[in-house]
């Protein structure tokens with residue numbers, strides 16, 4: 001897989017305080033990378049470095065396989081971003097705001113404006129002044145602006161901040177759609193565990209400036225999936241019984257009498273009865289696996305995510 005963005009030892013210090021601490025992150029083509037961290041964790045500071053708004057104190061950033069150029073390098077033309085709240089000229093309409101950006105980006109063809117507005121569902125609001133926009137519409141316009149030059153990578157800092165649940169859902173749909181249909185790669189920061197969980201294909205957890213973990217969502221799901229952990233007298237025979245009598249293949253044999261069963265977690269009595277009837281003794285049986293929230297709590301040393 002192509003690595004689109006990579007940092008090595010990325011660090012930012014303000015005065016004596018290290019606010020981004022030796023971060024190694026990597027984003028592959030097609031990822032929706034959820035950058036999860038609590039308030040003050042260092043998300044915005046990291047994104048500011050990735051977009052060239054501030055210089056790192058140490059470390060390297062590689063974009064599309066080349067070291068980032070600080071003086072508007074070529075790679076930045078392939079990146080769109082919204083860092084904190086997108087600012088607009090409130091007395092101008094949506095199209096006029098995008099037109100200013102189009103000229104700034106040196107884009108020749110005006111059709112990109114209608115295209116970007118259509119993509120985010122703002123075609124009907126094209127001539128409406130931005131001061132009359134709802135927060136959700138402003139966020140959409142921010143995305144339209146970030147998309148204007150048809151970037152391959154979008155860096156979005158808390159794009160759903162302040163939106164109601166309906167607005168958050170619409171945004172999520174939009175991101176998934178852009179990822180699937182246009183192949184855009186995303187880095188989206190958030191302090192909401194639930195939101196990242198529903199959207200991300202890969203999650204990076206930042207805490208106190210340090211990247212505690214980077215994990216694919218499938219691996220995370222496996223790690224946090226509940227199961228019945230069994231110790232039995234004969235695991236091969238037990239597996240046969242699970243398939244024949246309980247009609248499930250959702251288990252893993254872990255050897256030396258161990259077996260993890262992901263089905264029947266809420267019906268352990270049926271499992272022990274079926275195994276006993278088949279002549280397999282159950283030595284131990286317990287529910288195992290953390291909830292996603294427990295998992296993050298452990299990582300962050302007990303500090304809660306919302």
Ligand SMILES: Nc1ncnc2c1ncn2[C@@H]1O[C@H](COP(=O)(O)OP(=O)(O)OP(=O)(O)O)[C@@H](O)[C@H]1O
Nearest residue numbers: 014015019037038039040041042043044045046191
């Ligand atoms: N320009 C600056 N000067 C000094 N300290 C700063 C500066 N910018 C950020 N910080 C500090 O760096 C830390 C990380 O801030 P940052 O804004 O990156 O966090 P965040 O994860 O984006 O938080 P939030 O969820 O609140 O947006 C904070 O302690 C903040 O006070």
Ligand SMILES: [Mg+2]
Nearest residue numbers: 043044045157
């Ligand atoms: Mg922030």
